[in-house]
Amino acid sequence: xxxxxxxxxxxxxxxxxxxxxxxxxxxxxxxxxxxxxxxxxxxxxxxxxxxxxxxxxxxxxxxxxxxxxxxxxxxxxxxxxxxxxxxxxxxxxxxxxxxxxxxxxxxxxxxxxxxxxxxxxxxxxxxxxxxxxxxxxxxxxxxxxxxxxxxxxxxxxxxxxxxxxxxxxxxxxxxxxxxxxxxxxxxxxxxxxxxxxxxxxxxxxxxxxxxxxxxxxxxxxxxxxxxxxxxxxxxxxxxxxxxxxxxxxxxxxxxxxxxxxx
Numbered sequence: 220x221x222x223x224x225x226x227x228x229x230x231x232x233x234x235x236x237x238x239x240x241x242x243x244x245x246x247x248x249x250x251x252x253x254x255x256x257x258x259x260x261x262x263x264x265x266x267x268x269x270x271x272x273x274x275x276x277x278x279x280x281x282x283x284x285x286x287x288x289x290x291x292x293x294x295x296x297x298x299x300x301x302x303x304x305x306x307x308x309x310x311x312x313x314x315x316x317x318x319x320x321x322x323x324x325x326x327x328x329x330x331x332x333x334x335x336x337x338x339x340x341x342x343x344x345x346x347x348x349x350x351x352x353x354x355x356x357x358x359x360x361x362x363x364x365x366x367x368x369x370x371x372x373x374x375x376x377x378x379x380x381x382x383x384x385x386x387x388x389x390x391x392x393x394x395x396x397x398x399x400x401x402x403x404x405x406x407x408x409x410x411x412x413x414x415x416x417x418x419x420x421x422x423x424x425x426x427x428x429x430x431x432x433x434x435x436x437x438x439x440x441x442x443x444x445x446x447x448x449x450x451x452x453x454x455x456x457x458x459x460x461x462x463x464x465x466x467x468x469x470x471x472x473x474x475x476x477x478x479x480x481x
Contacts, residue, residue, distance in 0.1 A: 257404075262334075318356055326348065338395055345391045
């Protein structure tokens with residue numbers, strides 16, 4: 220084989236590699252463009268829909284769906300980590316947890332205006348908002364009913380065992396994923412799939428259900444704390460809670476809730 224033939228073969232192989240790289244780059248750009256178009260379409264929503272834009276109905280559906288989806292995600296995560304299914308709900312009726320819904324609502328309201336800004340601002344905002352929200356929830360639960368559902372005392376850089384630096388960073392990452400990817404898609408899903416005709420009525424039915432579920436759940440755990448303090452059931456609601464939600468049932472509904480020793 221002559222020198223010219225060797226160089227010609229090398230040039231051919233190099234050209235083939237360059238062509239493959241060009242095709243990969245073109246395919247990557249096409250995927251990125253398609254992704255951006257889908258996100259823009261989902262954010263635009265469906266004009267005229269009752270939940271279009273950032274109104275009460277949209278925010279409620281974000282809250283409600285995330286109350287449910289958060290339980291599903293955490294249940295699957297715990298199953299993958301421990302090998303068994305554990306109860307992760309926060310209300311007595313149904314697979315719902317207000318913390319997930321409220322967290323999603325906070326991230327949406329506070330960070331949606333920054334969707335076109337630098338990722339570092341969304342990350343920092345999510346870390347601060349998530350950490351503050353988690354601290355407040357822990358403090359409120361302990362103050363009102365004398366229990367906690369998580370304790371980070373064993374983690375480095377924790378604050379009173381209620382939050383820690385690592386989980387604040389997780390909140391920052393979650394905020395980025397939520398603002399850039401999850402919320403736009405959920406926004407599009409709501410406006411394309413929730414009925415225009417019956418959507419308002421269904422929304423208010425769900426509002427009443429969540430309020431009732433929250434009130435009964437709060438009454439059940441409040442009465443449980445009263446039982447621990449040997450407070451007798453002097454009122455009808457206390458008697459109803461003792462009958463319908465004894466300690467054994469609440470232990471199954473809220474297995475991670477622990478009494479704080481004072």
